[in-house]
Amino acid sequence: MLADTLLAEFQALLGAERARADADTLALYGSDETPKFCLPEAVLFPTSHDQVVEIVRLANRHCLPLTGRGAGSGNVGGAMPVPGSVVVSFECMQRIVEFDVANRLVVVEPGVVTDEIDRLARKHGLMYAPDPGSGAYCRIGGNLAMNAAGPRAVKYGATRDHVLGLTAVTGDGRVIHTGGRTTKYATAYDLTRLLVGSEGTLAFITQATLKLVPAPETVATLRVCYASNQSACEAVSRVMNQPTTPCALEFMDRRAIDAIREYGDGVFESAGLPPGTQAVLMVEADGNHEDVPRQIVALEKALAGPELLQIQSGFTREDTVRLWTARKSLSHAVKRIAPLKINEDVVVPVGRLANLVNAVDALAEFHRLPIVAFGHAGNGNLHVNIMVDNGDEEEMQRARACRAALVQAVIGLGGSLSGEHGIGSEKRHFVPLEVDAPTLELMRGLKHLFDPLGILNPGKKLPD
Amino acid sequence: MLADTLLAEFQALLGAERARADADTLALYGSDETPKFCLPEAVLFPTSHDQVVEIVRLANRHCLPLTGRGAGSGNVGGAMPVPGSVVVSFECMQRIVEFDVANRLVVVEPGVVTDEIDRLARKHGLMYAPDPGSGAYCRIGGNLAMNAAGPRAVKYGATRDHVLGLTAVTGDGRVIHTGGRTTKYATAYDLTRLLVGSEGTLAFITQATLKLVPAPETVATLRVCYASNQSACEAVSRVMNQPTTPCALEFMDRRAIDAIREYGDGVFESAGLPPGTQAVLMVEADGNHEDVPRQIVALEKALAGPELLQIQSGFTREDTVRLWTARKSLSHAVKRIAPLKINEDVVVPVGRLANLVNAVDALAEFHRLPIVAFGHAGNGNLHVNIMVDNGDEEEMQRARACRAALVQAVIGLGGSLSGEHGIGSEKRHFVPLEVDAPTLELMRGLKHLFDPLGILNPGKKLPD
Numbered sequence: 001m002l003a004d005t006l007l008a009e010f011q012a013l014l015g016a017e018r019a020r021a022d023a024d025t026l027a028l029y030g031s032d033e034t035p036k037f038c039l040p041e042a043v044l045f046p047t048s049h050d051q052v053v054e055i056v057r058l059a060n061r062h063c064l065p066l067t068g069r070g071a072g073s074g075n076v077g078g079a080m081p082v083p084g085s086v087v088v089s090f091e092c093m094q095r096i097v098e099f100d101v102a103n104r105l106v107v108v109e110p111g112v113v114t115d116e117i118d119r120l121a122r123k124h125g126l127m128y129a130p131d132p133g134s135g136a137y138c139r140i141g142g143n144l145a146m147n148a149a150g151p152r153a154v155k156y157g158a159t160r161d162h163v164l165g166l167t168a169v170t171g172d173g174r175v176i177h178t179g180g181r182t183t184k185y186a187t188a189y190d191l192t193r194l195l196v197g198s199e200g201t202l203a204f205i206t207q208a209t210l211k212l213v214p215a216p217e218t219v220a221t222l223r224v225c226y227a228s229n230q231s232a233c234e235a236v237s238r239v240m241n242q243p244t245t246p247c248a249l250e251f252m253d254r255r256a257i258d259a260i261r262e263y264g265d266g267v268f269e270s271a272g273l274p275p276g277t278q279a280v281l282m283v284e285a286d287g288n289h290e291d292v293p294r295q296i297v298a299l300e301k302a303l304a305g306p307e308l309l310q311i312q313s314g315f316t317r318e319d320t321v322r323l324w325t326a327r328k329s330l331s332h333a334v335k336r337i338a339p340l341k342i343n344e345d346v347v348v349p350v351g352r353l354a355n356l357v358n359a360v361d362a363l364a365e366f367h368r369l370p371i372v373a374f375g376h377a378g379n380g381n382l383h384v385n386i387m388v389d390n391g392d393e394e395e396m397q398r399a400r401a402c403r404a405a406l407v408q409a410v411i412g413l414g415g416s417l418s419g420e421h422g423i424g425s426e427k428r429h430f431v432p433l434e435v436d437a438p439t440l441e442l443m444r445g446l447k448h449l450f451d452p453l454g455i456l457n458p459g460k461k462l463p464d
Numbered sequence: 465m466l467a468d469t470l471l472a473e474f475q476a477l478l479g480a481e482r483a484r485a486d487a488d489t490l491a492l493y494g495s496d497e498t499p500k501f502c503l504p505e506a507v508l509f510p511t512s513h514d515q516v517v518e519i520v521r522l523a524n525r526h527c528l529p530l531t532g533r534g535a536g537s538g539n540v541g542g543a544m545p546v547p548g549s550v551v552v553s554f555e556c557m558q559r560i561v562e563f564d565v566a567n568r569l570v571v572v573e574p575g576v577v578t579d580e581i582d583r584l585a586r587k588h589g590l591m592y593a594p595d596p597g598s599g600a601y602c603r604i605g606g607n608l609a610m611n612a613a614g615p616r617a618v619k620y621g622a623t624r625d626h627v628l629g630l631t632a633v634t635g636d637g638r639v640i641h642t643g644g645r646t647t648k649y650a651t652a653y654d655l656t657r658l659l660v661g662s663e664g665t666l667a668f669i670t671q672a673t674l675k676l677v678p679a680p681e682t683v684a685t686l687r688v689c690y691a692s693n694q695s696a697c698e699a700v701s702r703v704m705n706q707p708t709t710p711c712a713l714e715f716m717d718r719r720a721i722d723a724i725r726e727y728g729d730g731v732f733e734s735a736g737l738p739p740g741t742q743a744v745l746m747v748e749a750d751g752n753h754e755d756v757p758r759q760i761v762a763l764e765k766a767l768a769g770p771e772l773l774q775i776q777s778g779f780t781r782e783d784t785v786r787l788w789t790a791r792k793s794l795s796h797a798v799k800r801i802a803p804l805k806i807n808e809d810v811v812v813p814v815g816r817l818a819n820l821v822n823a824v825d826a827l828a829e830f831h832r833l834p835i836v837a838f839g840h841a842g843n844g845n846l847h848v849n850i851m852v853d854n855g856d857e858e859e860m861q862r863a864r865a866c867r868a869a870l871v872q873a874v875i876g877l878g879g880s881l882s883g884e885h886g887i888g889s890e891k892r893h894f895v896p897l898e899v900d901a902p903t904l905e906l907m908r909g910l911k912h913l914f915d916p917l918g919i920l921n922p923g924k925k926l927p928d
Contacts, residue, residue, distance in 0.1 A: 041831040085641045101699060127499050142566045158648055160657075161625065184622055184843040186611045186661055188899050189907050191923075193624075193657040197650055214707035237566060243589070243678035243752065288707065290753045347646045351566030379648040400493065407651040419648040435652050439640040445913045449906070455914030461653075 002041035002086065002205035006062055006157050010044055010086075011053050018045040018092070029087045033075040034426060035390075037339060040067065045092045049167065049175075049206040056456075057173035058206065065383060065458045067201035070142025072109065073134040075331075075343055076424030078146060082459045086203065087146060090141045096120065097207060104212045105164060109206050110141025114148075117210065126212040129156035132420070133328045144205050146422035147197030151248035151284070154378030156413060158420060160196040163212045166193055168203035171451020181209055191374035200457040202450035211384050219247070220296050221320045223280040223312045224303050225274050229361065229373075230255055230306035231353035232279035236377045238305060239283070240350045244298040247283035249378030250327060253357070256374040259333040260301045276307040281377065285360075327374075329382070334372045338387035342403055346410040347419030350380040359409040360384055367402035369395070380417030407433060428463045465855035466550065470526055474508055477518050482509040482556070493551045497789050498890060499804060499854075504531065504545035509556045511669040513631065513639075516840035519552060520668065520920075523635035529922045532664035534574065534606025536913035537598040538890030539795075539807055540726030542610060542663050546923045552668065554605045560584065561671060564781040569628060569645060574605025574669055578612075582740040583676065593620035596884070597792045599618040608669050615712035615748070618842030620702075621883060626675045632659055632667035632742035635915020636639035637737045645673055654928035656912075666914035667738075680750035683711070683785045684760050687740050687776045688745040688767050693717055693825065693837075700841045702769060703747070704814045708762040714791060715841030720838040722782070723797040724790045738773040745841065747790060791838075795847070798836045802851035805865055808891075810874040811883030814844040814892040823873040824848055832865035833859070845883030870898060892927045 012021035020026075021234070029043045043370045044158060055332050065085035072079050075425060081087055093109035096117075100106070101124045106117060114133040119126040122451060131150035132138055137370075142148065149158035156162075165179030179185060181190035196205055201210070226232040232251060239249055252260075257280055273280070283303065285295035300311055315323065335341050338386040348356045357373060360382075365369040375383040388399040407430050415421065417430050432440060443462060466485060474483035484490075485506040493507045510516045524529050529549035536543050542693060545551055558575035560694060566590045570581060579599040582592040595614035596602055597897035606612065608630075620626075629643030643656035654914050659667055690696040703713060716724075721744055737744070747767065748760035759792070762776055779787065799805050812820045821837060824846075828835040839847040848870060852863040871881060871894050881887065896904060908924060911918070 037609045067661050100813070100815070102702070102705060103813035105813070132718045139907065147654075149648060149650075153648055155873050158650075160654065170906065176906055177900055178903065180880050180898075181813045182883065183619055183814070183842055183877045184613055184811050184840070184845050186613075186809075186882040186884050188621075188895065188903070189910060190611075190624065190657050190661055191903070191906070193654050197654055200912045202653075214709065219549055219708065240568070241566060243681065246679065285661065288758070290758050292750070294754050326650075346566075348643045349564070349567035350647070351564070376648070380646055381648045414645045416644050416646050416649055416651045418650040419646065420650050422650045424654075431652065434644075436641055438638045439652070439655070442634065442638065442640055442655070442913070446653060446910075447642075448685070449909045449913055 006320050007042055009058060010042065010055070013058070014044060014051060016045060018047065029069065029089065030081060032072040032077060032079040033247040034077040034080055034082060036077060038081045038083060040085055040087040043087045043089055045089050047092045053169050053173060053175060056169050056171070056410070059455050060173055060453060063453055063455065065455050067071050068145065068204055070139030070145070070456055071134070071137050072356065074142060074421065074424060076421050077427045078422055078424035078460055079142070080425055085458070090139060091099065093206070095327050103181065105209055106138055107207060107209050107210060109207060109437055110139060110144065112140050114138050114140050114143055121212045121216055125215050127215040128210060129162055129213050130159045133331060138330055140208065140271040141205055144196050145200045146206055147420065149420040151250055151376055153376060155247040159208060160193050163192055163196055163208055165209040166195055166205050167207035168191050168205045170203045171453065172319065175444070177202065179209070180353060181395065183211065189448065199424065199461040201358060201461045204429060204456065205351065214464045217288045218292050219284055219286045220292050221315050221323060222283040222296065222299065222303070224283060224325045225277040225308035225309040226279045227276050227309055229279045230354050231305065233279055233357050235281060235305055235308070236353055237302050237351055237392065238302045239299060240378055241299055241304045242298060244285070244295045246283050246299055247286040248282060250282040250375065251377035251382065252280045252374040253372065254278045255328055255370060255372040256334070259330060259337065259372060282323060330374055333388065334385050337370055337372065337382045338389055340388045340390035342386040342388060342399055343380070344406055345418050345421035346384055346406065346415055348410060348415030349376065349380040349445070352379055352413040352415065355382050355413055356382060356410065358408065363402050364406055367398045369399060369402055376419065380418065421459050425459050428461060431463045473522060474506065474519070476521070477873060478508060478510060478515060482511065484659055493533065493553065494542040494545060496536040496541060497669055498541040500542055500544060502545045503848070504549055504551040507551045507553055509553050511556045512730030516668055516670050516708060517633050517637060519638060520633050522921050524637055525915060527917055527919065529919050532609065532668055532921055534596070534603030535601050536607070537602045538606060538610060538885065538888060540885050540890045542886055542888035542924055543606070544889055549729065549742070549922070550583035553851055554603060555702070557670070565590070567645065568775060569673055570676060571671060571673050574603060575605050575607065575672060577600050578604050578607055585676045586679055589679050590676040592674060592679050593626055594623045597747055597795060603800045604672065605669060608660050608672055611884065613884040615714055617840060618713050619709050619711040620677065624657050624713065627646045627656055627660055627672055628675055629673040630656050630659055630669050631671035632669045634667045635917065635920040640667065643673070646674065650864040653669060660819065661886065661924045663888065665911060665925045668920065668922065671835050675891055681752045682756050683748055683750045684756050684777065685779050685787060686747040686760065686763065686767070688747060689741040689773040690743045690773035693821045694818050695742045695769065695844055698822050699745060699767050699772070700817055701767055701815055704764060704842055704910060706747070706762065706766045708759045710747050710763055711750040712746060714746040714839065715742045715846065716838040717836065718742050719834060719836040720794055720798070729919065741773055746787060778920060794838055798849050803835055804852045804854035806850040806852060806863055808848040808867065808870055809845070809872065809885035810848055810879055811843065811845040812874060812877045814842065816877040816879065817841055817844050817875055820874065820879070822847060824870070827866050827869055831862045833866055840883065843883060844879065887925050889923050892925060895927045
């Protein structure tokens, strides 16, 4: 239990409403999308940079662990409290500090909802390119913490590629300013990109200057059906080996398609998949009105190949929305297959995607577990969901073995543990399989430099 | 003088030919393009990663400062020895370790010439996007150290944006492996981008995995003349505020144009500049054959405006080469104006470019010095060359005052000291004007973490 005196200090700082330790609030902030739970000692809702500074300084004096939190929509336990920790929720820091059309940048606080940034940009012919599936409710602070991405990353890159500068508070309460407002920069050490993806373990970001890009005039979508995973993955390789880069190149295996169907959205049924479909690609091109049709021709040419069953184009705006709604529902839809979804967010060089998908098939068979694979194929980034009954210990044992074998396979293919979800608490025991000991030791040194007492998001990112 | 025993140790490690302390070699490696000189104690030419590791470990045992060096084509003293230091030249490590077309990546040693990477990529329909003006002779290791860039950065980004992973040796001789081979990555702290641009002060990079992009099918060039700097800069803003991003958007002021003319290349004379031309933009679009003409129309529309004198297009391939040869000769050509060129590589948000150019004009007048300004306007990155007679102390005083005022103006405009040349030894005293004390303190901590004895490129990047 948090000492009453300490809670009182936080309440004096933030107001009673914004420093809470009542049972309802604690219960609400005990988890993110990970199916685990840990009650925090208190939940703080700062509304300004200065308050964050004071919180971190106070926590230092009491050696109190702080767990940063955006919307709690992560699924690797990145925002899950550890025993004895206090949650710092950034959801009340949601000011758009500055919007500079001429310089194509926006300055935001961490609690701004990601899609809101894009919506604002669109009003001025611009776009905020990163588009995580949770964009409608996730917070930019969480995106920055995890280096979030989405379908558009194949053309536009991830969150890290769209940050010009940051204001942040390190673990020992120092305020730092990184980067700047320019699109080129060779002055100081690049702390900006170091903080992005550091999962709140080095510093809490209180303000970010984000780069905007010109909004495309139009988008066209293809739904492409193949008779096998292998042939769909080979098509992905062909697409990524010709000059027209799509703005989305999504893969769904058979179980993923079934999951959407069952979910009742219907778009994949009503549009009619050809018989024998085992894998679907969703491919999108964006740009101006004159060029998108040319891009589509180039993409269709690359998509053509063995076991291609159908390329469907010419979707109406409504159908396109339904296609994407279905695609984005997947991460929830698959939960109907089994009580527990173990979601690995692995990534391999795109030329190895077929090897990865084949490895997943083999693992599913060997471990006798349903696995649903879908995701951002153009980046070689698949969400591999091992579906398991967590009430059945024997099945759980198989699932753990399957997961470990998957990670080994990915690393063997020159890949990485996480493409966009991050490591959090749930994957950090795997990190030493990928990152060697001297590099990890240096990273621990980095953590110590930024956060000497280890109070920022302990138990996350780095292995013990 | 380096102790004979230590030289002998280096010679035992590298062979006598690759560990040299003869006067001729020392004289050759006493400077980069900066007009300063400092004799090193010895020059080492490692040929492998393992040799670099041994060099750094040996230097640690003797607390010997090491100055890393690519081609020595930098102009901020980044590769200039400090008294008592030994130069580690990477020019003999020039293997292309791997070229992976399917995954659009290349693995190189630091001594590979930058243009060679691009040439190799082009053979496979790919491109290495960063194109520093020194590309024909600079080494990729130097580019990585400084986060080098060139005209194409306006569309494709700088060196940092094209690195997937690194192998490096920290100051205390630890070997680290950062990043990986995938185009998305959310696993460990991003040490890759931290090392890029760290000017060899944190670690020596011994291997880099670089991202390649599809090569454009064609390129088209415009030469655009304006009656004033102001009108040219406003055109730059208009171009950067519409959706078609050019692959080059270069600015030259009147003195720059004259410098090229005088240099005798003739392309700017023979092609005939309209009377009254005070500023020229070079604008390029790249892409596929169908789309580039559309891009040119869009760019011409944005370029049109007050005081536009001429847009010339339809250059032959030969004329385009001559235009770029002239542009690239600038950095040498201006040296004829005065004995000393003080080259500032400042960058501002692109919407502030006109303010920067106006400030430069005012400074030139106030300090009674010729200033030549040209550069990568699309990124707001100008090379501001203060031309001065270094034999004239009074003039030198004015030049120093002018330089300090320029830096203040740039920072006041929300800009930064360096867009692509880095800080080296020559600009580090200005860094505290831009980077605040707590952030600098953290950077010093970072330096100490990577290089506890401070033997890697001392006297560079960070201010004393």
